[in-house]
Amino acid sequence: MVYVDSDQFNDELQIMKELMDDGQIALSDSSLKKSIESLHLKKAVCIDSGTSMQQCVETMAARQFGCLLVVDNGKLSGIFTERDVLMKIAGSDLNLNDVVIDDFMSKDPAHLTGSDTIESALRMMGKGGYRHIAVVDEAGAPLAVLSIRDIVSYIVEFFPQDVLNLPPHPIRVGTKNPYGG
Amino acid sequence: MDSTTLRSPIKALNPRKPITVSRETPVQEAILKLQEKHIGCLCVTDDGNLVGMLTERDIYSKVVAGNLDTRETTVGEVMTYDPEYLFHDDHIAFALNRMHVGGFRHIPLINLKGQPTGLVSIRDILGYLVKDM
Numbered sequence: 001m002v003y004v005d006s007d008q009f010n011d012e013l014q015i016m017k018e019l020m021d022d023g024q025i026a027l028s029d030s031s032l033k034k035s036i037e038s039l040h041l042k043k044a045v046c047i048d049s050g051t052s053m054q055q056c057v058e059t060m061a062a063r064q065f066g067c068l069l070v071v072d073n074g075k076l077s078g079i080f081t082e083r084d085v086l087m088k089i090a091g092s093d094l095n096l097n098d099v100v101i102d103d104f105m106s107k108d109p110a111h112l113t114g115s116d117t118i119e120s121a122l123r124m125m126g127k128g129g130y131r132h133i134a135v136v137d138e139a140g141a142p143l144a145v146l147s148i149r150d151i152v153s154y155i156v157e158f159f160p161q162d163v164l165n166l167p168p169h170p171i172r173v174g175t176k177n178p179y180g181g
Numbered sequence: 182m183d184s185t186t187l188r189s190p191i192k193a194l195n196p197r198k199p200i201t202v203s204r205e206t207p208v209q210e211a212i213l214k215l216q217e218k219h220i221g222c223l224c225v226t227d228d229g230n231l232v233g234m235l236t237e238r239d240i241y242s243k244v245v246a247g248n249l250d251t252r253e254t255t256v257g258e259v260m261t262y263d264p265e266y267l268f269h270d271d272h273i274a275f276a277l278n279r280m281h282v283g284g285f286r287h288i289p290l291i292n293l294k295g296q297p298t299g300l301v302s303i304r305d306i307l308g309y310l311v312k313d314m
Contacts, residue, residue, distance in 0.1 A: 057241060057245050057246045058246055060241055060242070060246070061241060061242040061246035064242070066237070066238065066241070082221075082237045082238060082240075082241045083221065083237060085237070085240065085241040085245055086212070086215055086216065086221065086237045086240050086241070087216055087219075089245060090212045090216075090240050090241070090244060090245055090251070091208075091209050091212035091213060091216070091251050096245075096248075122307075122311055125307075126308065126311075131304070148303055148304065148307060149280075149284075149286075149303065151307065152277065152280060152281060152303060152306070152307060153281055155277075155307075155310060156277060156281045159184055159187060159274075161184070162184045162187045162188070162274045163187065163274050163277050163278050163281065164278065164281075164282070166274060166275060166278050170267070170268070170271040170272065170275050172268065172270070172271070
């Protein structure tokens with residue numbers, strides 16, 4: 001085992017800090033070439049094809065997750081998100097017990113496998129305007145959901161000092177809180 | 182991309198103008214606005230000042246899942262109160278912090294009078310950061 005004396009250790013810390021301040025430690029293109037399975041993906045909330053819309057909306061609300069993957073014969077057949085609730089269901093006079101998810105889901109959605117890169121996921125999200133992408137196994141069975149938030153969290157991990165280690169409120173020179181105090 | 186990108190002001194993202202409704206607006210009307218503009222979030226104002234946000238999440242978890250009558254319910258009854266807000270000159274790092282830690286997808290931007298003047302989304306930030314790489 002190699003023991004490092006504390007002066008040496010502090011020197012190392014100082015060098016790291018200087019590199020970070022100079023912007024030399026940074027998120028590079030290679031960071032985006034990693035596979036999406038290296039992210040901590042959320043397990044998919046799956047719903048069987050033919051499930052009533054009422055049950056689907058209740059499941060979304062109970063799980064606090066804005067995306068359902070619809071499964072037909074063990075395979076991904078659709079995706080249904082909170083955007084679909086807003087655009088297709090909210091404000092309508094539908095009786096949600098009388099309609100099924102298949103009528104409102106996006107059929108045969110774009111999907112990825114765990115070995116695809118973060119870069120390809122980003123491209124897919126940007127191009128399609130998606131916030132959630134289904135991740136499936138080789139047989140097409142849904143495994144997880146990759147959300148735009150997962151990618152943001154990945155990026156944040158590279159810059160803990162800049163994003164997580166912040167004062168509670170920005171220091172605003174020459175301004176004051178409009179709410180008084 | 183490096184940490185200097187995160188110290189750019191939020192206004193570098195060209196935040197879009199927010200769409201506002203009042204607390205008393207019926208939810209039905211707010212939903213139509215969201216659908217028409219194809220957006221996921223409205224700023225709720227009282228006397229011009231930001232008091233809340235009405236988001237997609239409020240719509241599905243409170244209105245639709247709760248089977249509320251959208252013509253009888255007002256925005257004030259289902260909105261998210263006291264939202265986290267920032268100013269146009271604050272660093273992007275703060276917006277990213279609020280989104281990562283607080284789990285928000287939209288952050289309203291206000292002026293010194295407390296009026297909402299912009300809206301920045303998680304997609305705006307990601308688009309900016311990735312373009313910058």
